[in-house]
Amino acid sequence: MTTIPDPAQAHQPRAGATIISGPWPSYTQFKGFPERERWTIYELAKAGRQAMEDSGFEMAESYDAFVRRITEELDL
Template structure:
């Protein structure tokens, strides 16, 4: 059984990579925005994740999970 990550311990080390286990930013508060702005927020979320990965961070949330979560929260 895997314990729920403690937000205070969101950054973990594994084989030289820093793993971000959450908590994740939420985008649900933007679901009422016009569709164009929601797509812009989605692109910004993807760019932010990519920037972190480019810096050597590894996400505990898979990319597919990330995409499903963000698109559901933004209702796109």
Template sequence: MTPTPNPVQALQQRAGASIISGPWPTYSQFKGFPERERWTIYELAKAGRRAMEEKGFEMSEPYDAFVRRITQELQL
């Protein structure tokens, strides 16, 4: 019996780069933090995404949508 492929691994684009389709971490639980800490979390979220992209992962969520979602969740 052939194992069922992982759906994330099954999606391929450009030279075999995996497309990461989620689920995405949510940041709304941090909206009560002071603004300075929320900006730090925002920068960490962007750095995490950038690191994954540098490793060759392709995100299904466009960057603009990612930034819009994170800023809304953190109320920035």
């Protein structure tokens, strides 16, 4: 579990939100795909996360950490 050193940065969940803590799918298996396909997978990953958030789920992984992880895994 990741600890947050500054309590002011602690995540404040929305009332009634279900927090999804993972495990998250890994996209490293797509690293060898052509760049165009990797960008498509990146957009699908973002759309999937957005759909879950729109349904009332809240992710334990921040959006910035999510984007950083996906771009590293897809080598974008």
